[in-house]
Amino acid sequence: xxxxxxxxxxxxxxxxxxxxxxxxxxxxxxxxxxxxxxxxxxxxxxxxxxxxxxxxxxxxxxxxxxxxxxxxxxxxxxxxxxxxxxxxxxxxxxxxxxxxxxxxxxxxxxxxxxxxxxxxxxxxxxxxxxxxxxxxxxxxxxxxxxxxxxxxxxxxxxxxxxxxxxxxxxxxxxxxxxxxxxxxxxxxxxxxxxxxxxxxxxxxxxxxxxxxxxxxxxxxxxxxxxxxxxxxxxxxxxxxxxxxxxxxxxxxxxxxxxxxxxxxxxxxxxxxxxxxxxxxxxxxxxxxxxxxxxxxxxxxxxxxxxxxxxxxxxxxxxxxxxxxxxxxxxxxxxxxxxxxxxxxxxxxxxxxxxxxxxxxxxxxxxxxxxxxxxxxxxxxxxxxxxxxxxxxxxxxxxxxxxxxxxxxxxxxxxxxxxxxxxxxxxxxxxxxxxxxxxxxxxxxxxxxxxxxxxxxxxxxxxxxxxxxxxxxxxxxxxxxxxxxxxxxxxxxxxxxxxxxxxxxxxxxxxxxxxxxxxxxxxxxxx
Amino acid sequence: xxxxxxxxxxxxxxxxxxxxxxxxxxxxxxxxxxxxxxxxxxxxxxxxxxxxxxxxxxxxxxxxxxxxxxxxxxxxxxxxxxxxxxxxxxxxxxxxxxxxxxxxxxxxxxxxxxxxxxxxxxxxxxxxxxxxxxxxxxxxxxxxxxxxxxxxxxxxxxxxxxxxxxxxxxxxxxxxxxxxxxxxxxxxxxxxxxxxxxxxxxxxxxxxxxxxxxxxxxxxxxxxxxxxxxxxxxxxxxxxxxxxxxxxxxxxxxxxxxxxxxxxxxxxxxxxxxxxxxxxxxxxxxxxxxxxxxxxxxxxxxxxxxxxxxxxxxxxxxxxxxxxxxxxxxxxxxxxxxxxxxxxxxxxxxxxxxxxxxxxxxxxxxxxxxxxxxxxxxxxxxxxxxxxxxxxxxxxxxxxxxxxxxxxxxxxxxxxxxxxxxxxxxxxxxxxxxxxxxxxxxxxxxxx
Numbered sequence: 009x010x011x012x013x014x015x016x017x018x019x020x021x022x023x024x025x026x027x028x029x030x031x032x033x034x035x036x037x038x039x040x041x042x043x044x045x046x047x048x049x050x051x052x053x054x055x056x057x058x059x060x061x062x063x064x065x066x067x068x069x070x071x072x073x074x075x076x077x078x079x080x081x082x083x084x085x086x087x088x089x090x091x092x093x094x095x096x097x098x099x100x101x102x103x104x105x106x107x108x109x110x111x112x113x114x115x116x117x118x119x120x121x122x123x124x125x126x127x128x129x130x131x132x133x134x135x136x137x138x139x140x141x142x143x144x145x146x147x148x149x150x151x152x153x154x155x156x157x158x159x160x161x162x163x164x165x166x167x168x169x170x171x172x173x174x175x176x177x178x179x180x181x182x183x184x185x186x187x188x189x190x191x192x193x194x195x196x197x198x199x200x201x202x203x204x205x206x207x208x209x210x211x212x213x214x215x216x217x218x219x220x221x222x223x224x225x226x227x228x229x230x231x232x233x234x235x236x237x238x239x240x241x242x243x244x245x246x247x248x249x250x251x252x253x254x255x256x257x258x259x260x261x262x263x264x265x266x267x268x269x270x271x272x273x274x275x276x277x278x279x280x281x282x283x284x285x286x287x288x289x290x291x292x293x294x295x296x297x298x299x300x301x302x303x304x305x306x307x308x309x310x311x312x313x314x315x316x317x318x319x320x321x322x323x324x325x326x327x328x329x330x331x332x333x334x335x336x337x338x339x340x341x342x343x344x345x346x347x348x349x350x351x352x353x354x355x356x357x358x359x360x361x362x363x364x365x366x367x368x369x370x371x372x373x374x375x376x377x378x379x380x381x382x383x384x385x386x387x388x389x390x391x392x393x394x395x396x397x398x399x400x401x402x403x404x405x406x407x408x409x410x411x412x413x414x415x416x417x418x419x420x421x422x423x424x425x426x427x428x429x430x431x432x433x434x435x436x437x438x439x440x441x442x443x444x445x446x447x448x449x450x451x452x453x454x455x456x457x458x459x460x461x462x463x464x465x466x467x468x469x470x471x472x473x474x475x476x477x478x479x480x481x482x483x484x485x486x487x488x489x490x491x492x493x494x495x496x497x498x499x500x501x502x503x504x505x506x507x508x509x510x511x512x513x514x515x516x517x518x519x520x521x522x523x524x525x526x527x528x529x530x531x532x533x534x
Numbered sequence: 535x536x537x538x539x540x541x542x543x544x545x546x547x548x549x550x551x552x553x554x555x556x557x558x559x560x561x562x563x564x565x566x567x568x569x570x571x572x573x574x575x576x577x578x579x580x581x582x583x584x585x586x587x588x589x590x591x592x593x594x595x596x597x598x599x600x601x602x603x604x605x606x607x608x609x610x611x612x613x614x615x616x617x618x619x620x621x622x623x624x625x626x627x628x629x630x631x632x633x634x635x636x637x638x639x640x641x642x643x644x645x646x647x648x649x650x651x652x653x654x655x656x657x658x659x660x661x662x663x664x665x666x667x668x669x670x671x672x673x674x675x676x677x678x679x680x681x682x683x684x685x686x687x688x689x690x691x692x693x694x695x696x697x698x699x700x701x702x703x704x705x706x707x708x709x710x711x712x713x714x715x716x717x718x719x720x721x722x723x724x725x726x727x728x729x730x731x732x733x734x735x736x737x738x739x740x741x742x743x744x745x746x747x748x749x750x751x752x753x754x755x756x757x758x759x760x761x762x763x764x765x766x767x768x769x770x771x772x773x774x775x776x777x778x779x780x781x782x783x784x785x786x787x788x789x790x791x792x793x794x795x796x797x798x799x800x801x802x803x804x805x806x807x808x809x810x811x812x813x814x815x816x817x818x819x820x821x822x823x824x825x826x827x828x829x830x831x832x833x834x835x836x837x838x839x840x841x842x843x844x845x846x847x848x849x850x851x852x853x854x855x856x857x858x859x860x861x862x863x864x865x866x867x868x869x870x871x872x873x874x875x876x877x878x879x880x881x882x883x884x885x886x887x888x889x890x891x892x893x894x895x896x897x898x899x900x901x902x903x904x905x906x907x908x909x910x911x912x913x914x915x916x917x918x919x920x921x922x923x924x925x926x927x928x929x930x931x932x933x934x935x936x937x938x939x940x941x942x943x944x945x946x947x948x949x950x951x952x953x954x955x956x957x958x959x960x961x962x963x964x965x966x967x968x969x970x971x972x973x974x975x976x977x978x979x980x981x982x
Contacts, residue, residue, distance in 0.1 A: 153731065155863030159698040160584040240863070242948040354595060453944055454919025456858050456867070458829050459545070460577035461590045474593055495946050497585075500858040501865050501916030504944050508975045518556070521919055523834040524851035525927075527841065 009146040016142025023135030028179070030132070030200075031186060031193035035119040036076045037069045042115050054099045057087035065112070073113060077192045080112055081105040109192035110215065121196050129200045133222075137229060144233045154240035156497050158466070166420075167346050173420035181417035188408040191215045208264040217264075223339065224256050230342035237345075241496045243505070247331060251338035259335045271301045277333050280313045281372040282434035284407060287379050288399060317434075318441045324507055325448025326438035327490020336427060339416065340468065341491060344424020348493065351423035351470035358470070361430050361487065368406055369436040375402050406431065425468040429487060439486030447507040449514075450483035450494065452476060454521035456502045463494035463503060477502050480517040537561045538843060539621065539631035541611050545829055546810025547637030548572045549836025550843070555602050557844040562603065563629065565621070567610035569661050571596060575639075576829055578664045579691045583698040588661075614785040616803045633843060636782070636793055636801075636808040637836070640775035640827050643684075647771075649745030654753040655769040658692050667695070670768045674701045679766040681705075681756050683742045684773030685712050687859050690725075692770045693734050694862050704735040704764050706742055708773075718874050718897050720886040721911060725861050728893050732862050745769055775827055777812040790814045792825045797849040799839045807843075809835035819852060821871050821879075828857060854926040855909070856919060864893050869922035870909025872899040882908060885932070885963065887956045889914070896956065900932035907935045915952065916944035921978065933968055936960055940973040 043066050047058060060083040070076035084105045091099045103111070121128055151157050166172040186193050194215035201221050205213035213221075231252045238244035258277045267273050272294055280286040286309050295302035320328045330337045351357075375398050382388060382395040389395065415427025428435050442448060450473070457480070463473035469487045473494045476483045483494075483503075495503040518531040538554055540547040543566035551562050577591040599606050610624040620630045642657025644650045656666050671677035680696050682689050685707030693703045709715060712729060714722040729736045741759040748754040755765045777792035788794040788802040792814030799807045810832035815824045822831075834852055841848040859866045873879055883902035888895035894914035900907050907930050910922065921942040925935055935942075939953045953970045961968055 153863055156585075158580075158583075158585040162587050163584040241946060242950075243946045246948050451944075453916070454923065455830060455833075455856065456919055458576040458858075459574040459593045460580060461574060461586055461593065462577070462580060465586050465590045478593060492946060499860045499865065501867055501944060504916070504946060506947070509979055512979050518553070519837045520833065521923060522830055522853050522856055523837055524848070525853055527838060527848055527851070530846070531837075531841070 009150050012146050013143050013150070016139045016144075016146075018139070019135050020139025020143060023132050023137075023139055027132040027136065027197070030121070030128075030196040032072055032074060034073070034117060034121045034196045035069055035071055036073070036113060036116040036195075037118050038066050038112055038116040040066055043112075046112065046115065050103070052101055054087045054091060054101055056090055056099075057083055057101060060087065069118070070116075073109075073193050073195060076113060076116075077106075077109045077190075080109040080192075084108050106190055106192055110195065113192045113195040114198060114212065114214075117195060117199060122199050125199050125202055128196075129203075132200055133225060137225060140229045141232065144229070144236065147233070147236045151236065156240070156462075156499070157237050158462075158497065161346075161349060167349070169350070169421060173347075176420045177417060180419065181413055184408075184413040184417050187215060187219055188412055194218055205264070208261070209267040211267065220260050223335070224260050227252055227255050227338055227342045230345065234342055234345060238496060241492070243492045244496060247492065248341065250332045251334070251341055254333045255335050255338045258333075266301075272298045272305060274305050275335075276305075276308065276312075278335070279317055279329070279434055280309060281369065281376065281437065282334070282336070282432055283309070284372055284375070284402060284433070285399075287376050287383075289379065289383055292383060317438065318445075321438050321441040321448075322446050323448075325446055325488070325490050325505075326435070326442045327448070327488075327492075327505070329438060330428060330435060330489035331491045336411070336415065336432065337489060340419075340424040340428060344416075344419050344468070347419045347424045348468040349423070349465050350421060351425060351429065351468050353464050353467070353470050353472045361470070364430045365432065365436045365439075365487075368410070368431050369433040371402060371406065372433040375399060423468055423470070425470075425489070428489060429469050435487070435489070442488070443484060443486035445510075447510060447513070448490065449506065449508070450488065451504045451506055451508075452480055452482055453500075453502045453504070455480055455523070456500050458500055460499060462497040462499065466493050466497050468493070473503070480515075480520040482513060482515055484514050535559065535561045536632045537563065537630070538633050538635065539629060540564045540635040540637055541621070542566060542637035542639055542810070542812075543569065543572045543606070544575060544637060544639050544810060544832065545572075546639075546832035546836045547635060549833045550635055550637065550809060550840045551604050551836075552602070553837055553840030554843050555604060557840065557846075560843075561605070563605040563607055563631075565607045565609055565611055565623075565629070567608065567624075570606065570608055571599070573661070575659070578658070578661070579695050581664060582667060582695045588664075611781055614782060614787065614806070616786060616806060619805070632805065634806045635839065635843075636779075636787075636806065636812060637810045637832075638778045638781075638812045639832075640811040641778040642688075642771050643774045643776050644771060645773065647683075647742055647745060649747055649753065649756075650771065652745055652747050652753045652769075653751055654767055655745055655771065657771045658688055658695075659775060667768075671696060671699070671701055673699055677701050677767040679704065679764070680768040680770060681742075681764055681766045682770040682772055683756075684771065685709060686772060686774060687713075688775075689770070689772035690729070690861055692772055693729070694732075696768075696770075697732055697734065701768075702733075702735070704737060704766070705729065706740045706758065707736065707738050708741055710739050712736070712738075714874055715876055716874055717911070718872065718884055718886065720888060721895060721897060721913060722874070724888060724893055724895055724913065725864070728862055728864055775811065777814065777825065779812050790824075797851070798842055798847065799835055799850050807839055809839050819850075820855075822852070822855065830857065854923050856923070861913075864913050865916065866911070866913050867917055868909065868911045869917065869919065870899070870907070870926050872897050872909040872911045879908075885960055887952075887959050889952065894952065898932060898935065905931040905933060907932045910935075918942045918944045918978070933966060936968050936970070938971050938977065940970055941978050943973070 064079045088100050161167045197218045198213040198215055201213045201218055205217045231248050234248045235245060254277055259275050263273045263275055285291055295306045331341055378390040378395045378398055381390050410431045411427050418426050457477040459474055459478045461474050467473050469489055471485050471488060473483055490505055492505050495505055519528045538560050540551055543564045547564060551564055554560060554562055571592050573591040580586045581588050611621050612624050613622040620628045622628055642659050654670050657663055679702045681704045682692050683706045693705050696703050711722040712725045743757045743759050745753050746755045753769050755763050756769060757763045779793055792812050793801055793808035795801055795808050795813045796816060799809055801808055811827040818824045835850050838848050838850045854870055856869050881901045881903050882899050885898045897911045899909045936957050957968050957970050
């Protein structure tokens with residue numbers, strides 16, 4: 009069994025290794041007709057850009073994106089700079105240089121990788137999946153009987169912030185940096201999944217399709233790990249199945265199929281303000297121009313945030329979204345599960361959390377207010393501040409850096425819910441409802457707590473669960489995403505996630521059940 | 535300002551300190567030689583198993599003590615002088631007190647076995663024991679086999695710990711079945727099976743005779759009263775615990791096995807109190823033992839004594855008995871009294887149900903004449919403490935308990951429920967026609 013695991017690890021690392029070098033290798037050659045086509049499609053009017061592309065790029069063969077990308081970026085930046093000096097604003101090209109490199113790179117791939125997509129898929133994704141499964145499946149036997157399986161978590165390098173964890177951290181952060189800021193380097197990755205993308209939406213894959221596909225693959229493989237690890241706990245099995253379903257069907261398949269049907273690309277479960285650009289002008293325009301379905305999406309999006317989300321939180325707590333439906337939560341609960349113990353439980357972290365997450369919510373709300381004001385008043389500024397620049401700041405700082413690079417990249421160091429805990433504006437909004445108007449609570453079982461600390465240690469949201477449990481108090485925290493792990497790892501059956509009457513949900517106690525009834529009355533009466 | 539000094543920073547002492555602080559402005563000092571800060575003793579096993587780091591077992595952050603003006607002194611108390619109201623510490627310093635709380639807990643029993651003080655022989659109680667185990671048994675190369683002597687709660691935890699590092703374990707149990715002085719037969723037998731399933735070499739009705747030494751004074755093997763010699767590198771002594779009160783021998787404080795206290799937790803000396811594992815009641819309370827070495831009772835004594843210290847004199851008056859434990863993968867909870875065959879009370883009748891495949895079972899004790907519900911043991915099913923506490927107070931008949939058993943279930947959502955199966959077995963055995971009522975939030979959260 010150990011051997012199978014090791015073979016699996018080697019196969020996985022080979023697949024991962026090939027995947028990792030892909031951005032740096034491969035040949036690119038932009039031919040004249042393709043370039044003319046792009047210029048015509050995009051309506052580029054900058055003769056400077058076209059000319060320098062003609063001399064520097066078209067017809068030449070480049071080895072690796074590292075040699076192609078700078079030429080395109082340079083051509084575009086120089087052309088735009090010159091046009092601005094000349095005040096020829098009509099000729100300025102507003103596509104970002106790296107998106108341009110990505111666009112051109114995608115159409116100019118030649119050679120082995122671009123011509124052997126299926127094989128390359130197998131050598132990367134295929135080997136990765138097979139290797140990971142060979143690594144994970146023997147756990148059915150190796151982990152022994154069903155029960156809590158946290159043996160050795162703090163002895164293992166990978167789960168105790170050792171060098172493996174730091175390598176994973178560097179890999180994840182780099183991956184997100186490429187995705188958000190240097191998409192041209194993802195070009196070879198897009199070739200791997202072109203056949204899948206074409207079969208779904210009819211279009212070749214972009215780097216976001218790579219991400220979406222990879223997201224589903226990673227979640228599925230890691231969900232299998234969850235099923236094995238938590239097979240003693242039916243709640244975890246059902247919940248894992250649910251997040252997996254919503255990721256694959258709602259976040260991945262439906263939007264792609266909608267594209268094929270000439271409908272707007274939309275993830276029906278992604279609620280504003282997590283879906284922060286829902287009210288951006290380009291999105292509203294696109295929805296309003298898409299006929300009935302566009303209008304339906306518009307109404308659905310508003311109803312989802314204003315009615316469905318809070319009503320569901322009232323009945324079930326925010327877990328129905330954060331750990332049963334949400335994509336970010338889905339990744340955190342599968343890929344992130346080995347790192348859940350790293351969330352800080354200090355009071356200091358809680359203070360930072362409250363300022364930060366509510367700050368982001370405020371930011372999102374103000375930005376959206378400005379956006380809507382600009383939209384209806386047909387102005388580009390609010391009180392002298394450019395709406396566009398606020399949107400750009402949010403997209404960069406919150407949408408890309410916080411949610412992506414930090415949110416997922418920092419899994420191995422800060423735990424798996426960094427974004428959900430410190431940044432997600434939707435989580436902040438759901439948290440208000442959960443804290444003040446909900447039937448959900450984690451019930452503490454009388455006086456049974458032994459203060460062992462397993463619940464707090466494995467709380468991914470950094471809630472000091474034990475602090476409540478050892479006082480016999482129910483846990484009513486706005487940040488609780490209801491993953492149910494505290495209840496799963498409790499050795500004494502103290503914690504239970506449940507939805508019940510609001511009355512008595514919050515139950516401050518001093519003297520615990522089991523002691524003198526009169527004393528309890530005396531001390532607990534507030 | 536009155537100075538309250540507490541010896542021992544375990545659950546009893548710390549609970550007392552916290553409650554005294556809530557209710558007063560008194561100066562509070564906690565003295566411990568074991569650790570700088572309070573930690574959960576019951577969680578030590580999880581540190582060895584790699585579930586947690588030691589700091590995770592500390593329920594309060596380090597700033598907590600200063601903020602709440604609870605002074606911590608790391609020292610060992612050599613002597614208590616009640617006439618001058620001072621403590622003599624091992625480092626030569628003295629500390630004076632106005633009121634003294636002794637909460638020094640327990641130490642592992644040693645019954646005079648030959649070789650019991652050899653290297654590699656240890657108990658599992660303190661932080662030092664944990665550190666020692668880490669040194670004695672870091673892996674299965676250095677510790678090729680461990681023998682555990684004593685089949686109680688600590689013994690099975692130690693076995694689980696060692697197994698988590700794939701160390702072969704031989705488990706010597708004096709009784710004919712695991713913990714059957716406490717657990718009824720059906721349950722005890724189920725745990726035997728579970729122990730074997732975990733590849734632990736369980737040897738029932740077997741006693742330790744001698745621990746053999748190698749040339750370096752390390753344990754190398756043990757012999758049993760069955761005539762076996764078992765080679766091993768570590769011997770775990772887990773045959774119960776005894777109050778840790780040697781330092782009080784000549785103090786004038788009345789001692790039995792523990793520090794003798796009355797219902798107010800007062801010793802024979804004014805202004806000196808004892809709580810937790812080390813306190814011994816003059817007369818047992820109800821069915822309880824005079825010395826209750828249990829996490830929960832330590833906490834309850836701390837809660838009660840703090841009121842007395844703060845001027846609201848209270849007896850230690852525990853409510854209905856409850857306890858919990860975990861046997862490898864099987865959780866155990868108990869509410870009220872269920873005695874084993876050895877200690878069965880008059881008129882106590884048992885109803886036992888066990889799942890056909892899983893290690894899940896319950897035993898309900900009731901009075902065969904009045905049908906009054908006496909208590910329940912559950913294995914692999916979580917139950918609501920509050921509900922059973924209420925039913926015990928209301929002296930419900932066993933039939934009522936079964937009828938409303940769904941209200942008491944505390945298993946996570948989506949778990950299989952066994953009430954119907956349990957009740958149908960009860961009906962068959964006792965000729966009743968009970969049918970289970972649907973779970974009702976209204977009843978569950980009704981205030982008694």
